[in-house]
Amino acid sequence: MTDATSLSFVRSAVIPEQRPPHRVSGPLVWMRENLFSSLLNTVLTIVFLGVVGWVLPGFIRFVLLTPVWVASSSKDCSADLLQHPVGACWGFIDAHFGYLFYGQYPAGERWRVNLFYALEALGIVWILLPKAPFKSAGLAFFFLLFPVIGFVLLSGMPIIGLSTVQTHYWGGFLVTIVISTVGIVASLPIGVVLALGRRSAMPIARLVSVIMIEFVRGVPLITVLFMANVMFPLFVPDGWRPDSLLRVLVGVGFFSAAYMAEAVRGGLQAIPRGQYEAAQALGLGYWQMMIKIILPQALKIVIPNIVNNFIGLFKDTTLVAIVGIFDFLRTIQASLSDPNWRSGQMPLAAYLFAAFVYFIFCYGMARYSLSMERRLQTGNRH
């Protein structure tokens, strides 16, 4: 009875060898599983590949194969005059390159802008690279030293031999970078203070913070810019006459600070109560507790959100064009209305170039935020 052979479900004979399953890996199997697994999938694959096959060759031809690289006016890019089809008129970008990246900054002083770009790049890489040494020195450089150096460098200081350049000569990509840098540098500290205020035990501090944050988040950036542009000069004594770029910077700074405050608040909420209690038990005061214990952890958690806010800020700098500041996109628009370069095909090439520039910066930041997210996740996995 207990003999194993008498049980019917125990196999007594060795089964013959079987052939290995037919193709479990390889490109064909991958295609069968991923592209043609069902009728619907097959149809979708064919339709989408068809669309790609229809659009992509034309796009590549337009952008890379048949464009005009050097031109002195729209005539050099006209298919009618050249008597053969032409693609994008990159000559337009080439001819306006200085204007698009430096605005009307005096040609002899452009090395100052280049140095500014280089210092900015240094500061950003220093802060963002997780393995870069002397992190706190990098933070001090970017948030304290760099704004001063950058300001002196760009607007000039006759005593040390840098001639003064008025802000209405600044333009193009320079203004885009200046506005987003000021937005970033100003919004983080103000945002942290607002977020702390919103979670404070003091009712008046809480009320003031909530009003500021919710008011700014409830209205479009354009109205904030209009407010900064037309109302701000009314708020100050008549003699002050704030610079038009400065007005916009104040508006952008406030706007991004409110959004930053909400991101930081998320981080503060995620810190367990025990951390606060432990810090208090050690006898730390409020600011010591926040600066030494809570904020380093809270800010680290929300780095992805902060970077996403930066992406939004970088894209939103384009709106300053509406109140008359010549940022990168506005200089492209202005170059397009140049009578020498008027042509129906020109905007497409110009906008493609603008999209390319914005995309590189925003996508770079997005990838960084994603990689930080992954890093932080593994850090928390036990």
Next chain:
Amino acid sequence: MSIQANAKHQDPKVVFYNDPKIRSLFFQCFLLIAFLALFYFAYDNTVANLKKRNIAQGFAFWNVEAGFDISQTLIPYSAASSYGRAFWVGLLNTLLVSGLSIFFATIIGVVIGVLRLSKNWVVSRLAALYIEVFRNVPLLLVLYFWYGAVLSNLPEPRDSIAIPGDIWLNSRGLLVPRPVMLDQFWVVSLSVLLAVLAGIAVHRHARRKQAETGERLPAGWISTLLIVGVPLAVYFAVGQPLGLDLPVKGRFNINGGLNLAPELVAMVVGLSTYTAAFIAEAVRAGVVAVSKGQTEAAHSLGLTDGQTLRLVVMPQALRVIVPPLNSEFLSLTKNSSLGVSIGYPDLVNVFTGTVLNQTGQAVEMVSVTMLVYLTFSLLTSAFMNWFNTRVALVER
């Protein structure tokens, strides 16, 4: 033992400036005074500046004749109308473009979000490409692209592009058939309303019956039949009381129909293609947030794919999707203020633009405009709070 005996409860003596209560009180008073001082400073300067520049104050301008034309008006308006009327025209234009864009952005966004989740590599990569491109370029550039590079390159009216369904596209915008309601149309409208009410009743009845007997009625089919069938039947019964004013192509021009201005078309296309990318991400995140175990459990209970999606995955995914979706709708509404950049006559363009330039009353115009958008966002967050209490996880 001795410690207990000696311990008399006594507050530690601190100097008054180290007492947390006094500190907090002092700090708050300081903050309040600083805030009020700042306000007073701004107010005082504003009054002085306005007087110096001879700018009027208050809302007396509201009933003054505006004296400018607006290219697109949903309510009767002419240059002889008042500034107040211009405000309503601008507000309605903002609502129109936001409403249309929300409609299209939701459709495109949900489709792209679902395609992004597809197991089909080609499809999901292309959806990802769409999302990445639109998420990483500024909205203003997208609007310029549609307006300046696409719509302004369309042919003149004589070479209009025909789209099936009597729709024409040319450099003056989009021409679509204009519905004309005839006398008996109200009967059809009434029948739609009644059919919807009947559909709701059927659903309630079916739910009660299922709770009592376990028997499932095909309520979905019945109500679809009611809502589609009844109005159609009524429509034909009363003799098709809906006419269409079709755009007809002549030799040089197109007559009739409803002409949608290129600015409106560019705004709707731009806002919806841009916001769709964000909606797609919200949809994807919501569906991914429902753990795989839920799907597997539903399958092992014997639910079909459709039932699993409808009864198990969707209700849980919606809880994650709706809050970001809602804030996307709100930011779309705020972004519609970019109409000013391509000349669409929205609230900001009309009110903070033209009216402000004519009257010079910056404080009033900017405040009213901000108030309108603040109202939108307060309404949205009120809806969100209501929704969150409704769908919040009820744990036993």
